[in-house]
Amino acid sequence: MNDDKTVMKAWTRAQSRLGRRQAMPVVLLGLALAATAVGQVWCIASVLASVLVPGGEPAVTWALAGLVGLAIVRAVLQMGADILAARAGMKARARLRGGVLDAILRGGPGLLRRHHTGELTALAVDRIEALDGFFARWLPASVLWVAAPLVIGVLAAFVQPGSALIMAICGIAVPFGQALFGIGAAVASRNQFLAMTRLQARFLDRVRGIATIVLSGRTEDETRRLAAAAEELRVRTMKVLRVAFLSSASIDCALVVALVLVALRNGAQLMALHDQGGVPATVMAAHVARGLFVVLLVPEFFAPFRSLALAYQDRAHASGAAAAMRILPDAAAVRAAGQAVCETGQGVSVAFEHVGFTWDPARGATLDDVSFTAPAGQTLVLWGASGSGKSTIIEMLLGFIQPESGRITINGVDMATIEPETLVAMTSWIGQKPVLFAGTLRENILFARPDATDDQLQAAIRAAAADAFIANLPRGLETLIGEGGFGLSGGQAQRVAIARAFLKDAPLLLLDEPTAHLDPQTEADVFASLRALAAHRTVILASHSAAVEGFGGQRVDLDHGRIVTSGENAS
């Protein structure tokens, strides 16, 4: 927990340093705005004084003209400050979001084992959006709440040191109240975000399975649960707001007290002057003007405090974000990338040498002393029931996990020492269900190789036997693909994956139960295309479908992470 806090503080401090430079112009404009406000108040006080004390000063048209000019200046300055603040927030968000996206990509599929996609998306989108206020409002406000009242207070001190002192004392009382409430605000705001994330993850999951819910007749139950999550969000949000409102109410209190004290003090002084009698009108007018000036200055003095109170929850969002980002891998924690280059011109042979791996010690070893060789250009079938360790072997070959003992060699070179780019370039992979991205079918196939020519694309589609169904789609290759590949059947989606693999044309092909979700007829068809794809490549196929038997090559039987038999697969 303490460690958490140090990390959060360090992160917030580092971000403040980075953001403050962007915030500097906003702060300077804020100070200029405070000075302009003092000028405006002076103009109004002069006009009122000249009206209230007849024969005091000649009609002060200059003050009225000054007021008009200053109002325009203030409007322009405020506009500039708003735009600059928005820009500072945007720059910071762009930088942070870039970092988060980078880290998610670096973390790779391993992240998905521990975190819901909804959670990661909320982190990259909403967490970062919520940080806008930290950079656009909190950082400037955190400087201005000291600097602006100081400017106003010093100017007031030239006119009436006593009243300036009253304002200063009331002003100093504010941060104490703020600190008191602020501690609660940070915790409350973290909880609020947690509630938000929970609502999001829950909803995303339920939306994906909405047909299952509706058809099980569980709509009402799920609606009630969503309502409970939404209610929790309301309760948590209200906690945050209550603190924010309390803290601005405390500022209002300080303001009222200062206003009353300053007004009484001036009232008493002026009464004394009246009682004294025989005071020249000009002197009287000057006194009235000064009195009005300090009274009208009080709200301006407290305005920066109010901005700070409004921005306080923005700061809490920052520490919340810092805590949330700890799920992402550090830039430093990335495994040292290998340098070795691996020649693949003559094909790729893969060998496992006494490889062991454990996901969860409670469930025992996932792979235990596994050794086998897949010679270049041949097929090796990993056979076994679900949970026997087939997928773990494929994950290792994809580089998502590393052996805990033993080693894997590719063409005799230890896989751990090979350049990651080389590994990616030599491998194609087809899993149980391909992910189809938002976009057209063409974009989805070209995903494998964006620079492919149209001829290459068409050849890959033909080789994957996808041409028939694509021709039947109303818009052919330009058909838009929906969530989870809606509009395509499981077999069609798998053909898209096969077309991708043809297009990539890599020498090593990894197949992880590619037909697990298909009916037997489609399975046979897909296997026929896969056999075409397998020609002249090294193939490692994990499956326990009977249809594999026609695939030929060598077969390794796995059971609970151990090799039980290995031999020729029927062909």
Add this chain to the structure above:
Amino acid sequence: MKSSENREFARLARREGVMGPVLQILHIWQRRAPLLTAGALLSLLAVLIGLVLMREAGMRVAAMTVGVIVVTTGALRIFGSARVILRYTERLVTHDAMFRALADVRVWFFRNLARGAAAGLGFRRAGDLLSRLVSDVETLDGLYLRIIIPLLGACLVLPFLFIAINMVNTVLAVVVAGLFACGAFVLPLIAAMMGRREGGQVNHASAQLRIGVLDMVGGLREIATFGAEGRMLAHVRDRDDALYRAQMKQARMLAMAGAASYLCGQAAVVAVLAAALGLGLPHIAPLPAAAVLFLTVAAFESVGGLTRAGALAGSITRAAARVVAVSEMPEPAPPEGTEPAPAGSDISFGHVSFRWSANRAPVLDDLNLSIPAGQRIAVLGPSGAGKSTLAALLLKAVAPQAGCITLGGRDIATIRDDDLRGRIAWLSQATHLFADTIRANLLLGRPDAGEADLWIALEQARVADVVRELPDGLDSWLGEGGASLSGGQGRRLALARVLLSRAPILILDEPATGLDARTEQEFLQTLNDVTHGRTVILIAHRLTGVEKLDKVWRISDGKMVSVHS
């Protein structure tokens, strides 16, 4: 209160033609009308007290400076603290009312989504829907807090301001009230008209960013294996930049709106001072001048945010439209029935024809089929022949273009959806496992099932061993889409869920997927026992020979052909 708000928006609606969704949102909020109204009344009271207080304060401060009277400490303190407390309470109540109403909108959204989603999400992406449920609903708070409440306040302040100043001078009253109307109504309206496009752009860009990120996160495996990190990052960054561009435009609009509103208020202050000096306007007495000045400042402060809110109105109406759009189905779902399900479970398809879309060939063509209660049948056919369509029709996920389907002699179109679906349990090809515990996933099939029932179902589905080996057994967390299990194990868990259900009719779509040949035979034999007395519709590509079936049908060219009986 509610009807006056409705009228207000109906008026705007005629002018802008985008108010339909907003009215619908207000309709959803109707349940919260008392609380929302209470918040609005409190807020009006706070505004009113603020005005009275400032007018008094102005008068007294001015009087004091010329030594006429001294403000009693008590009076100002009571006024001041009353205002502080009222302001705090008002903010608390309005926000609380607002968030309750927003929670209602979220629930309404989900319910409407579910209503038309029996056939799945279609082309709507989960990321976009998430964006609507989260950010768009959140944007709607501005409708009440930033538009309706200040607008109501302005409607109250305007006559108050006019009457109070009119007691001093009519010309000045007209000038100040005119400027106020400009700041409270005209400028926000102009800002709303100018900001309508920008607001929509921000919502759209933010939804696009969410879809992009969700795609990227969901496709991490594909991205890693194709080495597409750079491309994907560039793609998401483009969307991110588009969002910033839209937000920058909006920020500029907002800054301009704020400045315009501010200048309006300052013009009023200058007008009052000019009148006090007798410059260009009829001269007014010093003490009332001070009172009018303070009153004017307070009045303009109460509507200071309206112009900015006006500039955001585009965002708000667009958000309302995006939320409301969920009830408009891309393909009309079968209408909800009203009758309860009959006691009998005989199923009959009479002259049923169905095609997925007008430009596709019919899947079922004048199909006739009758399945008496308790019969066990198999429907065979190549993929795409319409086997699953049969199930979708029976569950009213889609409606036939011609013909009639009856359950227990009653047309299913007239039966309530939930009642109908309570009678049928379907293991489809797309059955979803939720990111929850195994127990919770199973209970979806029968919420009141006991521990023993769960294990029996797991045994029947041949997945009990797997669950038993998990460290937390039934309470193991399944992960997203059942990620902690292999594909075959997940499918069997889904089957256990269906077997657990008490529904008299079971539709099993390729239930043996993911089983090896030996286990498949064992499973099908178990199936013969556990489904005794229930109607079973087995959808399969082929039969293994161990199934005990009363009838086997084959779908061919959209018609049913009996294989043997």
